Amino acid sequence: MIRLQNIEKVYRTSTIETLALNSINLEVAKGEFLSIMGPSGCGKSTLLNIIGLLDAPTRGDISIGEQKTGHLGDRELAAFRNKKLGFIFQSYHLINDLQVVDNVELPLLYRSMSAKERKQLATEALEKVGLSNRINHFPTQLSGGQRQRVAIARAIVGRPEIILADEPTGNLDSAMGNEIMEILMDLNRNEGTTIVMVTHDENMAHKTHRLVRLFDGSQVS
Numbered sequence: 001m002i003r004l005q006n007i008e009k010v011y012r013t014s015t016i017e018t019l020a021l022n023s024i025n026l027e028v029a030k031g032e033f034l035s036i037m038g039p040s041g042c043g044k045s046t047l048l049n050i051i052g053l054l055d056a057p058t059r060g061d062i063s064i065g066e067q068k069t070g071h072l073g074d075r076e077l078a079a080f081r082n083k084k085l086g087f088i089f090q091s092y093h094l095i096n097d098l099q100v101v102d103n104v105e106l107p108l109l110y111r112s113m114s115a116k117e118r119k120q121l122a123t124e125a126l127e128k129v130g131l132s133n134r135i136n137h138f139p140t141q142l143s144g145g146q147r148q149r150v151a152i153a154r155a156i157v158g159r160p161e162i163i164l165a166d167e168p169t170g171n172l173d174s175a176m177g178n179e180i181m182e183i184l185m186d187l188n189r190n191e192g193t194t195i196v197m198v199t200h201d202e203n204m205a206h207k208t209h210r211l212v213r214l215f216d217g218s219q220v221s
């Protein structure tokens with residue numbers, strides 16, 4: 001489903017060069033739930049952003065499904081991302097002056113779909129994460145765990161084949177973290193969604209199919 005070949009990422013500023021990723025080779029099978037761990041600054045978010053086509057590698061190739069991505073332009077990349085990928089970030093990235101249901105609808109705006117259909121799908125996604133009773137709230141009126149569930153609903157509303165999650169339980173207490181983890185495991189088991197999750201929590205990582213460890217930009221296991 002995901003194939004990375006010899007991925008290298010160098011960040012350059014006027015004074016320093018940081019080798020954030022160093023020849024990463026990684027394949028993720030369809031339906032796999034993979035976790036990525038490693039110390040702060042080792043390149044986890046960089047790797048996830050590259051898999052998610054939000055950032056381009058300095059060198060190397062990425063294929064998602066049958067699609068090679070190297071030659072795609074910005075618009076094609078955006079359309080491809082919108083259709084295939086769902087993102088969940090540690091700090092939720094919700095829009096505070098939009099109601100919950102409108103936040104969840106956002107990925108559908110780029111598809112030809114009536115407002116009624118969008119609302120229907122957003123409501124269903126919110127039901128899946130147990131938030132049907134909060135659809136007209138604003139994000140600031142929700143707890144952290146509820147916000148993260150809104151972010152998950154937004155990630156799944158377009159039925160992406162792949163979900164990329166960057167420390168989705170990082171800001172939550174362990175009970176809420178477990179709940180979020182259950183939702184992700186459920187999506188993986190029941191809908192066959194491929195998931196790549198960055199985490200610093202060994203317990204969460206051990207619930208997934210496979211763990212990749214990074215150190216200083218290199219894969220160590």
Ligand SMILES: Nc1ncnc2c1ncn2[C@@H]1O[C@H](COP(=O)(O)OP(=O)(O)OP(=O)(O)O)[C@@H](O)[C@H]1O
Nearest residue numbers: 011012018020038039040041042043044045046047
């Ligand atoms: N935009 C950038 N410009 C320059 N250097 C960057 C940039 N983004 C990240 N880096 C550097 O690349 C390295 C990897 O960063 P990254 O954010 O991927 O780490 P991480 O493993 O996600 O860390 P954390 O666990 O703290 O989130 C770090 O050394 C960081 O300083």
Ligand SMILES: [Mg+2]
Nearest residue numbers: 044045046166
């Ligand atoms: Mg990070």
